[in-house]
Amino acid sequence: xxxxxxxxxxxxxxxxxxxxxxxxxxxxxxxxxxxxxxxxxxxxxxxxxxxxxxxxxxxxxxxxxxxxxxxxxxxxxxxxxxxxxxxxxxxxxxxxxxxxxxxxxxxxxxxxxxxxxxxxxxxxxxxxxxxxxxxxxxxxxxxxxxxxxxx
Numbered sequence: 001x002x003x004x005x006x007x008x009x010x011x012x013x014x015x016x017x018x019x020x021x022x023x024x025x026x027x028x029x030x031x032x033x034x035x036x037x038x039x040x041x042x043x044x045x046x047x048x049x050x051x052x053x054x055x056x057x058x059x060x061x062x063x064x065x066x067x068x069x070x071x072x073x074x075x076x077x078x079x080x081x082x083x084x085x086x087x088x089x090x091x092x093x094x095x096x097x098x099x100x101x102x103x104x105x106x107x108x109x110x111x112x113x114x115x116x117x118x119x120x121x122x123x124x125x126x127x128x129x130x131x132x133x134x135x136x137x138x139x140x141x142x143x144x145x146x147x148x149x150x151x
Contacts, residue, residue, distance in 0.1 A: 005062060005090055007097045010050040015039060017061035018052065025080040032146045038078070042066055051097055053081075053090045065094040067102050074099075074107035095128055113137055 010018070019035040026033065042050050053063035062082040068075040076098055081091045102110055112130065114121045122132075 004056045005053045005085070005088065005093070006056060007051050007053050007093060009048065010039075010043070010052050010064070013059075014052045014054070014061045018064055021061060021064060021080050021082060022078065024083075026078075032141060037146070049098065049101060051094060051101075053085075053094055063090040063094050065098045067098040069102050069105045069107050071106075074102035074105075074110040076102075076110060076112045079112075091124060092128065095125075 015036070018039060022028075022035040022038075028034070031037075047068070049067035049069070051065050051067075052061045054061050062085045063080060065079045066077040068077065076095065079091060079094060081094070099110060112125065114125065126132075
């Protein structure tokens with residue numbers, strides 16, 4: 001990658017790039033993970049914890065990360081890096097950025113989840129100081145809130 005990357009707050013101009021990136025990186029097929037719905041829900045929260053790594057020259061989104069903080073625990077979500085940028089430290093820069101933002105809010109512990117079997121992601125996060133914890137991740141879909149814009 002020839003252009004330098006800068007981290008900025010998500011803006012509407014990023015939406016098409018982010019949707020394309022998430023579809024390529026995550027390939028989610030669950031309705032609650034549909035990119036435009038996820039983006040709309042995060043933007044509606046307006047907590048300022050949605051960041052994009054973009055190239056200086058083209059202002060093209062090459063990475064994303066979302067954070068959350070509820071006053072007790074912090075979370076990171078949707079760390080995605082374009083395959084062409086995986087060796088450029090974009091993911092590390094995004095994680096350090098969102099961690100700093102969450103910590104500044106008073107967070108004492110940051111959590112994240114990795115899909116089982118994703119050894120590459122697990123190794124990446126371990127290099128950043130995250131540890132596997134003896135937990136069972138549980139979830140419950142709320143169908144009435146999954147309908148997105150225009151549905």
